[in-house]
Amino acid sequence: MKPRPILLLLMSAAAVCATVALAQDKGSVDTRPLPPLANPNDPKLGAKELFARKVLPAAMQPRVIGFYAKGCIAGAQALPINGDTWQVMRLSRNRNWAHPDMVAMLKRLADKAHKEAGWPGILVGDMSQPRGGPMLTGHASHQVGLDADIWLTPMPDRQLSRNEREEMSAVMMVRADRLDIDPSVWTPTHLAVIRAAALDPGVQRIFVNAAIKKALCREAKGDRSWLAKVRPMYGHDYHFHIRIKCPAGSGECKGQPAPSEGEGCSAGDLAYWFKDSIIHPKPPREQPKPKPPMTLAQLPAACRQVLAAPDAKQ
Numbered sequence: 619m620k621p622r623p624i625l626l627l628l629m630s631a632a633a634v635c636a637t638v639a640l641a642q643d644k645g646s647v648d649t650r651p652l653p654p655l656a657n658p659n660d661p662k663l664g665a666k667e668l669f670a671r672k673v674l675p676a677a678m679q680p681r682v683i684g685f686y687a688k689g690c691i692a693g694a695q696a697l698p699i700n701g702d703t704w705q706v707m708r709l710s711r712n713r714n715w716a717h718p719d720m721v722a723m724l725k726r727l728a729d730k731a732h733k734e735a736g737w738p739g740i741l742v743g744d745m746s747q748p749r750g751g752p753m754l755t756g757h758a759s760h761q762v763g764l765d766a767d768i769w770l771t772p773m774p775d776r777q778l779s780r781n782e783r784e785e786m787s788a789v790m791m792v793r794a795d796r797l798d799i800d801p802s803v804w805t806p807t808h809l810a811v812i813r814a815a816a817l818d819p820g821v822q823r824i825f826v827n828a829a830i831k832k833a834l835c836r837e838a839k840g841d842r843s844w845l846a847k848v849r850p851m852y853g854h855d856y857h858f859h860i861r862i863k864c865p866a867g868s869g870e871c872k873g874q875p876a877p878s879e880g881e882g883c884s885a886g887d888l889a890y891w892f893k894d895s896i897i898h899p900k901p902p903r904e905q906p907k908p909k910p911p912m913t914l915a916q917l918p919a920a921c922r923q924v925l926a927a928p929d930a931k932q
């Protein structure tokens with residue numbers, strides 16, 4: 619297949635559900651740089667066009683600017699694509715960048731997934747672009763280097779090829795009727811990995827499909843306090859999403875209040891997510907008009923400096 623239809627497909631899927639991270643979408647090893655913009659100073663231009671064309675971080679100190687779904691990052695660090703207990707997937711997307719706190723947290727989690735869940739390691743999906751910001755495809759969040767997607771599929775016991783990292787799919791964890799997990803693929807080790815992430819003190823919250831939250835509620839033994847951080851969210855059938863707190867001393871980072879103390883496991887807590895209208899949403903009668911993209915002027919002003927800064931040396 620040529621890369622262009624794949625890109626169009628990705629873009630239309632993203633337009634329909636912009637907040638859903640499509641970990642299962644394939645990439646290509648045969649990627650070309652994006653074409654230059656005819657008018658990069660057009661104030662109506664989507665900021666995503668500018669951020670997508672930055673292949674390296676800004677040569678600045680690490681600095682988180684704005685909110686998870688509206689901001690950018692300077693001085694981002696790459697998670698190396700291979701570690702003893704992790705591998706980065708979909709390398710063509712160049713989204714393995716984050717604040718150094720996130721990179722450190724993922725390394726800790728990878729180690730725990732190995733020691734506590736017995737996985738060879740974790741497969742890491744999208745983190746952020748080199749300078750964060752909105753993306754051409756996929757997520758609404760992941761803009762400030764404090765979000766990361768982890769596949770609900772253990773790392774294989776060998777190094778994946780470049781092509782496998784584009785082509786391989788994560789495993790669908792939700793049963794066909796969407797009311798529970800699929801018991802033929804869900805295991806106690808999945809719970810152990812999500813619990814290890816939630817117990818990390820830097821983690822702000824975790825998003826999973828409601829069927830997965832239901833399974834965690836049913837199966838968690840002993841200390842269940844970590845369940846408060848794990849929240850149901852649309853999508854997230856194939857991967858879970860980790861969001862960390864604003865790093866210490868980052869005054870321009872807009873955080874989020876801590877999730878409430880409760881486990882979020884009562885029938886009432888989960889009822890909304892299992893309503894028929896949520897599980898089987900009716901297609902809209904008319905195609906919704908695509909929202910105008912977020913412009914640079916709508917992002918915090920400091921993100922203009924981040925875009926204008928020279929590339930960090932690698």
Ligand SMILES: [Zn+2]
Nearest residue numbers: 639766767859
């Ligand atoms: Zn995500």
